[in-house]
Amino acid sequence: MKAVKLTSLLAAVLALTLFGTGCQKRVIGPTPINKPETRIRPGEIHNELPPFNLGDTSSGVNSPDWDPNTGAHAQSGKFSLDNSTQDRAALAIHTVHFDFDSSVVRSNERGNVDAVADYMRNNSAVGLLIEGHCDERGTDGYNDALGERRASALRETLISQGIAADRIITQSWGKRRPVDLGQNEAAWAKNRRGEFVVLHAR
Amino acid sequence: MNYRLVLTVIGLALGSLSLPAQSAAVSGFTITGISGLNQSPIPVNLSGFTGEALEVIQFDLVVQGFSLTSADSAQYLLSGSNGGNLVGRAQDRINKNVLVNKSYSGANLRRQAHQFVDDFLAALGRNGIGNTRIAFSNASGSNSEIYVANFDGSDAAPVTQDNSTAISPAWAPGNQALCYTSYRSGGAWIYLQNLAARQRKAIASYPGSNFSPAVSPDGNRIAMILSKSGTVDLYVANLNGNVLNRLTQSREDESSPCWSPDGQWICYAGKINEARALYKIHSDGGKPQRIPTSGVLNPTEPDWSPDGKWIIFTQQRRGGFDICIVPSTGGSATVLVEGEDPSWAPNSRTVVYTRRSGRGNQLSLLDVPTKQTKTITRISGSSSQPSWAK
Numbered sequence: 237m238k239a240v241k242l243t244s245l246l247a248a249v250l251a252l253t254l255f256g257t258g259c260q261k262r263v264i265g266p267t268p269i270n271k272p273e274t275r276i277r278p279g280e281i282h283n284e285l286p287p288f289n290l291g292d293t294s295s296g297v298n299s300p301d302w303d304p305n306t307g308a309h310a311q312s313g314k315f316s317l318d319n320s321t322q323d324r325a326a327l328a329i330h331t332v333h334f335d336f337d338s339s340v341v342r343s344n345e346r347g348n349v350d351a352v353a354d355y356m357r358n359n360s361a362v363g364l365l366i367e368g369h370c371d372e373r374g375t376d377g378y379n380d381a382l383g384e385r386r387a388s389a390l391r392e393t394l395i396s397q398g399i400a401a402d403r404i405i406t407q408s409w410g411k412r413r414p415v416d417l418g419q420n421e422a423a424w425a426k427n428r429r430g431e432f433v434v435l436h437a438r
Numbered sequence: 439m440n441y442r443l444v445l446t447v448i449g450l451a452l453g454s455l456s457l458p459a460q461s462a463a464v465s466g467f468t469i470t471g472i473s474g475l476n477q478s479p480i481p482v483n484l485s486g487f488t489g490e491a492l493e494v495i496q497f498d499l500v501v502q503g504f505s506l507t508s509a510d511s512a513q514y515l516l517s518g519s520n521g522g523n524l525v526g527r528a529q530d531r532i533n534k535n536v537l538v539n540k541s542y543s544g545a546n547l548r549r550q551a552h553q554f555v556d557d558f559l560a561a562l563g564r565n566g567i568g569n570t571r572i573a574f575s576n577a578s579g580s581n582s583e584i585y586v587a588n589f590d591g592s593d594a595a596p597v598t599q600d601n602s603t604a605i606s607p608a609w610a611p612g613n614q615a616l617c618y619t620s621y622r623s624g625g626a627w628i629y630l631q632n633l634a635a636r637q638r639k640a641i642a643s644y645p646g647s648n649f650s651p652a653v654s655p656d657g658n659r660i661a662m663i664l665s666k667s668g669t670v671d672l673y674v675a676n677l678n679g680n681v682l683n684r685l686t687q688s689r690e691d692e693s694s695p696c697w698s699p700d701g702q703w704i705c706y707a708g709k710i711n712e713a714r715a716l717y718k719i720h721s722d723g724g725k726p727q728r729i730p731t732s733g734v735l736n737p738t739e740p741d742w743s744p745d746g747k748w749i750i751f752t753q754q755r756r757g758g759f760d761i762c763i764v765p766s767t768g769g770s771a772t773v774l775v776e777g778e779d780p781s782w783a784p785n786s787r788t789v790v791y792t793r794r795s796g797r798g799n800q801l802s803l804l805d806v807p808t809k810q811t812k813t814i815t816r817i818s819g820s821s822s823q824p825s826w827a828k
Contacts, residue, residue: 269543269553283637285639287641289643289644290641290682311668312666316625317625318624377694377707377739377823378691378739380606380647381650381693382691384663385690385691388670
């Protein structure tokens with residue numbers, strides 16, 4: 237390694253001796269700039285390939301989707317956003333709010349979660365989308381994850397009440413969909429939320 | 439100014455010793471990335487340039503650690519002309535060595551001016567950034583699209599036009615492909631889009647959210663945040679498609695993974711035992727190790743410098759965000775400027791970051807050692823989550 241480094245250093249010194257002194261004596265001719273540039277044409281996508289998931293294999297070598305340590309339930313269900321229609325009104329009054337920097341479902345929000353669980357029991361054909369949202373005080377990267385964590389916490393609570401895991405999907409919007417644009421605690425408290433959207437299979 | 443006096447004295451001493459130019463330049467080869475924080479900018483004088491060429495040269499110099507000053511207090515003299523093509527000359531004012539003496543042709547005047555600054559930096563043993571590009575997310579109304587632009591914000595062009603929400607772009611090595619998350623199908627999926635072939639495919643469309651893609655330096659793997667298992671965790675997949683490793687199993691949220699330049703480690707923001715901190719984990723799996731960032735709170739959005747020495751990140755504090763830096767081994771963190779979501783340039787010295795502007799955001803460049811900043815050319819809308827092509 238040392239020999240290689242020394243050699244390249246010597247080569248550099250030599251090159252600079254030749255070039256460096258050369259520059260002082262003569263004016264170099266025009267330097268053409270012909271580096272290739274990839275010009276990106278606005279929005280042009282010629283080939284939309286069908287989606288696949290990295291890690292999908294028939295052999296199923298992936299890490300287990302149900303983790304006994306955390307008790308987490310894998311998300312793979314009957315409902316997806318592209319095969320369902322959304323009813324945002326049915327459960328709108330049961331939106332759950334969270335504390336700052338927290339995904340813990342507060343005890344005073346249990347009534348809302350119970351009402352959603354009742355609805356799911358009484359409407360056995362529907363699915364549920366839980367959307368997690370944040371206030372603007374964190375960064376995008378942080379809030380995207382926290383919003384998903386909030387949605388996941390609500391999902392777990394519903395599963396613990398007997399709602400089948402395969403009826404529930406989650407999604408985070410981070411801080412991108414505030415309901416109140418104010419920059420004060422009252423507005424932030426409204427924006428830290430989980431919304432329930434009823435899914436009807438198409 | 440004292441430092442100018444010191445520089446002059448050093449310069450005179452060097453001059454009187456008649457050190458050959460090449461030995462000064464060779465010592466310049468050791469200058470990669472940042473040799474320290476809180477450095478004074480290197481004073482240069484510009485003469486003869488006008489208009490757009492002058493603007494480009496000034497911009498490129500300031501975001502790479504130079505300040506503009508009068509001829510008698512400058513360390514380097516940059517002179518030339520730009521009637522038609524650009525002619526540029528760079529000279530060390532003290533020892534009179536000519537570092538660059540070139541006339542340029544082709545492309546356009548802006549590109550010639552960028553190239554002149556790059557040639558000047560090359561003569562100092564440094565890598566210029568004049569021909570580099572950035573990607574970012576730009577929100578307009580309720581939609582956001584991914585854009586690519588030159589590093590100074592010029593020639594911005596959308597690479598998505600889905601009228602949906604496209605966020606967190608990340609370059610793949612070689613800079614011909616971008617990963618990002620888009621909600622265009624309904625769910626938050628990760629896409630890989632080849633810019634040259636104009637092709638894209640969804641590569642992570644698991645139930646739940648698929649966020650924060652980051653391609654490994656060798657281009658073979660991708661780190662991302664998935665909630666497919668019911669909790670929000672860090673995963674790594676082979677881009678050839680047959681292995682998906684779950685690296686964290688926590689009830690808390692991990693976010694914003696980035697790779698060490700050797701591909702051995704992934705740094706991310708997480709929370710263990712109630713401590714929000716930066717962690718690193720071996721990219722093949724293992725136990726997360728905390729990267730201490732003493733002096734700052736709630737670190738998020740780390741980015742590992744291409745030379746491996748530093749991690750730049752965002753501090754979330756009451757009332758705003760700060761760009762901060764810490765050695766990649768952890769230690770005492772330094773607050774640099776107000777802003778969020780930094781991304782390193784390939785020179786391991788300049789970063790692009792987001793800063794608030796009214797109700798929206800705009801992108802700025804920061805020269806880390808001197809803390810000099812410049813706002814880049816804006817496009818209509820709110821720009822955020824920049825990623826600098828390495």
